[in-house]
Amino acid sequence: MNKLAFAAAFTAAMAVGAASFFAFAQTDESASPPERAARLQAALEARAQTRPRLAPPRLGLPAKPAEEDRINWTEMRTALALSARRDTSAGQTTAAVIARPPGMRAAAAENFKTVVTREVNVTHLPVLAPEGSRIAQTLKVYSLGSSYSATAEVEKGVAMRMSGARKKLVIGDLRSARTRIAAMRKESRTLGSVDAPYLVTRSESSTDLTFAKFGAGYVLSIMCDDPADARCAEDDFIVKLASNLLLLNPEAEGE
Amino acid sequence: MARNRTRQNGNAAGWLLIIILIALIIGGYLWRQNGGSSPLPGDGAPPADETPADDGALDDDAPPTDDETPDDEPADEPEELTDIDGKVFSYLPVGDLLPSSGPGFVDETVYRENILFPTEDPVFLNSQVYRFGGGMGSVNGMEGSQCDARNYDYPWQDTFCEHRDRNQPLCPGGGHEGLDIRPHTCAKNVHWAVAVEDGRVIDIRRHWVTIQTPDGTIYNYLHLNMGELSVSEGQQVLRGDRIGKISNDFFKSDGTPVATTTHLHFEMYENYVESPGAEPLFTKVNPYMTLVAAYDRMLRGE
Ligand SMILES: [Zn+2]
Numbered sequence: 001m002n003k004l005a006f007a008a009a010f011t012a013a014m015a016v017g018a019a020s021f022f023a024f025a026q027t028d029e030s031a032s033p034p035e036r037a038a039r040l041q042a043a044l045e046a047r048a049q050t051r052p053r054l055a056p057p058r059l060g061l062p063a064k065p066a067e068e069d070r071i072n073w074t075e076m077r078t079a080l081a082l083s084a085r086r087d088t089s090a091g092q093t094t095a096a097v098i099a100r101p102p103g104m105r106a107a108a109a110e111n112f113k114t115v116v117t118r119e120v121n122v123t124h125l126p127v128l129a130p131e132g133s134r135i136a137q138t139l140k141v142y143s144l145g146s147s148y149s150a151t152a153e154v155e156k157g158v159a160m161r162m163s164g165a166r167k168k169l170v171i172g173d174l175r176s177a178r179t180r181i182a183a184m185r186k187e188s189r190t191l192g193s194v195d196a197p198y199l200v201t202r203s204e205s206s207t208d209l210t211f212a213k214f215g216a217g218y219v220l221s222i223m224c225d226d227p228a229d230a231r232c233a234e235d236d237f238i239v240k241l242a243s244n245l246l247l248l249n250p251e252a253e254g255e
Numbered sequence: 256m257a258r259n260r261t262r263q264n265g266n267a268a269g270w271l272l273i274i275i276l277i278a279l280i281i282g283g284y285l286w287r288q289n290g291g292s293s294p295l296p297g298d299g300a301p302p303a304d305e306t307p308a309d310d311g312a313l314d315d316d317a318p319p320t321d322d323e324t325p326d327d328e329p330a331d332e333p334e335e336l337t338d339i340d341g342k343v344f345s346y347l348p349v350g351d352l353l354p355s356s357g358p359g360f361v362d363e364t365v366y367r368e369n370i371l372f373p374t375e376d377p378v379f380l381n382s383q384v385y386r387f388g389g390g391m392g393s394v395n396g397m398e399g400s401q402c403d404a405r406n407y408d409y410p411w412q413d414t415f416c417e418h419r420d421r422n423q424p425l426c427p428g429g430g431h432e433g434l435d436i437r438p439h440t441c442a443k444n445v446h447w448a449v450a451v452e453d454g455r456v457i458d459i460r461r462h463w464v465t466i467q468t469p470d471g472t473i474y475n476y477l478h479l480n481m482g483e484l485s486v487s488e489g490q491q492v493l494r495g496d497r498i499g500k501i502s503n504d505f506f507k508s509d510g511t512p513v514a515t516t517t518h519l520h521f522e523m524y525e526n527y528v529e530s531p532g533a534e535p536l537f538t539k540v541n542p543y544m545t546l547v548a549a550y551d552r553m554l555r556g557e
Contacts (some may be wrong), residue, residue: 036396037387040354041405048345048410051336051551059551060349060365060544065470066531142457142489147471149457157508159460165471165526168535172364178529180360180425181536201538203432204419205463205477205522210537217471217526217535223461225507227419227430 061172069146069166071215073254076126079104079194079213080250102192102243104128106250112139119143120248125166125216127248128194130241135160141248150248154241157225158232164218193245200235207232209242336554338377344554346380346411349543355394356385357418360426362541365548366525367472370451371494372549373521374501376439378446380411380546383435383516401516402441415541425538432539433475433522434546438501443517444480446501450492451549459488462504466492471537475522478504478515521546 031039083103090101109120114137120127123143129135129150139152147165154160171177188197191211198211206221220242224232231237335343350361385391388401397405419430426432438446450466451474458465464476464484479499486498505513523542526535 031396033393033396033398037398037405040395040397044347044410044412045345047351048347050343050345051554053332053334053336056336056551059548061363062365062368063525063527066528068532140488142455142467144455144467144469144471146469147467149465149467149473151458151460153508159508161458161465163457163467163471163473163524163537165537167470167526169366169525169527170531171362171366171525171527171529171540173362174529176361177364180362181529184425184536184538197534199536199538201425201432203426203430203539205433205475205520208538212534212536217537219524219526219537223463225509 061174063169063172066168066170069168069215071125071166071254073214073252076214076247076252077250080106080247082195083193100244104193104245104247105131107246107248109141109248112136115139115141115248119148123148123249123252125164126214126252128164128218128245129162129248130154130160130220131244131246132241154222155231157229158237159223160221160241161223162218162220164216166216168217191239191242193243198239198242200238202232207238209238211242336551338554340377342377342409344411344550345409346547347413349413349541349547350415352413352417353382353385353395355418356382356391356414357416357431358426359413360416360541363544364540366523366527366540366542366545367452368548370545370549371449372546372553373448373451373474373476373519374436374438375447375449375497377554378439378519379407379409379437380414380434380543381406381437382412382414382417383437383518384417388516406437407439407441411547413541413543415543432541433477433520434542436501436519436521438517438519441517443502444483444500447497448476448479448499448501448519450474450494450496450498452494454492456486456488456490456492459484459486461506461508464498466498471524471526473522473524475520475524477520477522478502478518480504481506 083105086101087103109115109117119141120143122145124146125148127141127148127150129139129152132154135152135154139150141148141150146167147163149161149163151159151161184199188199190196191198194211194213196211196213198209201208201210204227206223208219208221210217210219212218220238222232222238222241227233333343337343349363350359352359383389385394385397387397387399387403387406392398414431414435415433416426417431440446452468454466454468456464457467462478462481464479464486466474476498478501480502481499481504484499486492486496492498501517501519503515503517505515507513521542523540523545524537525540526537527540528535
């Protein structure tokens with residue numbers, strides 16, 4: 001009986017001892033900050049990868065350039081005409097009561113004293129930029145032929161950049177990136193100015209609105225002094241900015 | 256009989272108490288010997304969003320991976336790729352961020368296969384916020400200065416989608432859509448950032464220099480020494496051209512400075528599709544694997 005009780009007690013005690021060991025082991029509270037830092041650093045080193053000097057395996061999954069990079073110039077002209085028609089009917093029916101509808105409107109590069117006309121003329125895609133009085137005074141366009149960027153000050157404390165590109169990449173990591181892209185697309189709504197779905201993303205350094213139209217991809221970025229500024233932290237400001245676009249090369253055609 | 260059993264039970268209870276106490280002491284002692292860490296197997300690669308208490312699960316005296324070759328071995332070249340200082344280059348997987356520092360974003364894509372690495376010297380990719388000298392360093396016990404030698408060492412670590420204040424679709428719960436690169440040493444205004452491919456400087460403003468390529472790719476270089484840039488707006492640049500020196504410039508539009516560490520914040524925008532013919536998205540992407548591949552080529556002298 002005594003032996004049995006002792007054996008039972010011993011087994012129970014060992015179980016408690018083991019449990020206490022693992023319980024202690026699960027908490028890191030008694031470790032000093034330098035101990036915690038050292039342990040973390042060691043854990044990072046343990047799971048880091050190195051690169052063999054000889055016969056290195058390929059890194060990552062390469063993106064491939066997409067073949068298709070054509071611009072639909074007919075669609076551009078149709079969109080311009082549709083927008084003009086919306087403006088006309090809005091003007092006729094509502095007088096000055098309601099603001100102009102969203103639109104894409106032709107504007108000659110020569111009208112902007114800071115825009116170099118040649119930059120617009122050598123760009124092989126529709127050159128879009130948002131409307132605005134301060135933008136009109138500070139707008140600059142830089143062309144790379146198949147891509148361009150337009151930059152300006154929007155208002156006090158907010159700068160902008162609008163870029164367009166004909167070429168596309170087919171991303172390499174389909175597994176995770178496709179999932180994310182699907183999630184991003186689900187959130188998209190329609191941009192009135194160009195009748196295209198859009199998506200707003202937000203990061204530390206900018207708030208970005210992207211859409212695809214006429215065969216090109218576009219991104220409008222705004223940079224606020226303070227990312228918590230409502231103009232960057234909420235969608236309204238950037239969506240409104242992208243809802244009235246200027247087309248700086250309305251006469252452009254396919255090459 | 257009944258009394259005898261009670262006394263026996265009393266004895267057994269006494270023994271139990273003593274043995275439990277001894278076991279507790281032994282358990283505690285073993286735990287201290289283990290440096291207070293868990294000896295459980297299978298803790299090698301916790302997910303990026305684990306809490307700090309669940310991480311750091313390794314013996315203090317376990318040798319670092321860099322030191323696997325014995326010291327007394329002849330001074331042959333190591334089998335692993337090293338930088339000009341002889342340090343073995345190592346990196347953590349994409350999306351593997353510091354504990355409690357954000358969700359990360361796993362993307363193995365090498366977006367540009369032939370770009371040059373954006374600096375001339377060896378560098379260290381790691382968190383400016385959650386390590387020594389960062390505002391959140393204490394989360395991981397990393398209290399100290401930004402010049403702490405442990406910040407200037409491998410392995411590299413991804414900081415894309417590191418936690419910031421706001422939510423957005425690419426980084427749920429996060430907001431850092433770039434990579435933070437510490438220069439070769441902690442000295443600011445010394446180490447050069449260079450153009451990764453041919454393109455054009457399309458914006459120089461506040462604390463950023465933006466370069467675009469004919470393919471549309473946009474590279475953003477933040478926190479260079481803006482008063483001493485080697486490029487001007489509108490200029491064509493060639494792959495390898497010096498842009499500016501890595502610094503800690505950070506300004507509001509009225510010129511008010513904002514504090515930050517000495518580092519290059521590097522961003523990349525791509526116009527991409529998930530399959531041919533789809534409508535493109537033109538957004539920031541995670542340049543981590545693109546930079547790992549470019550650095551690999553740089554260390555090989557390619
Ligand atoms: Zn950064």
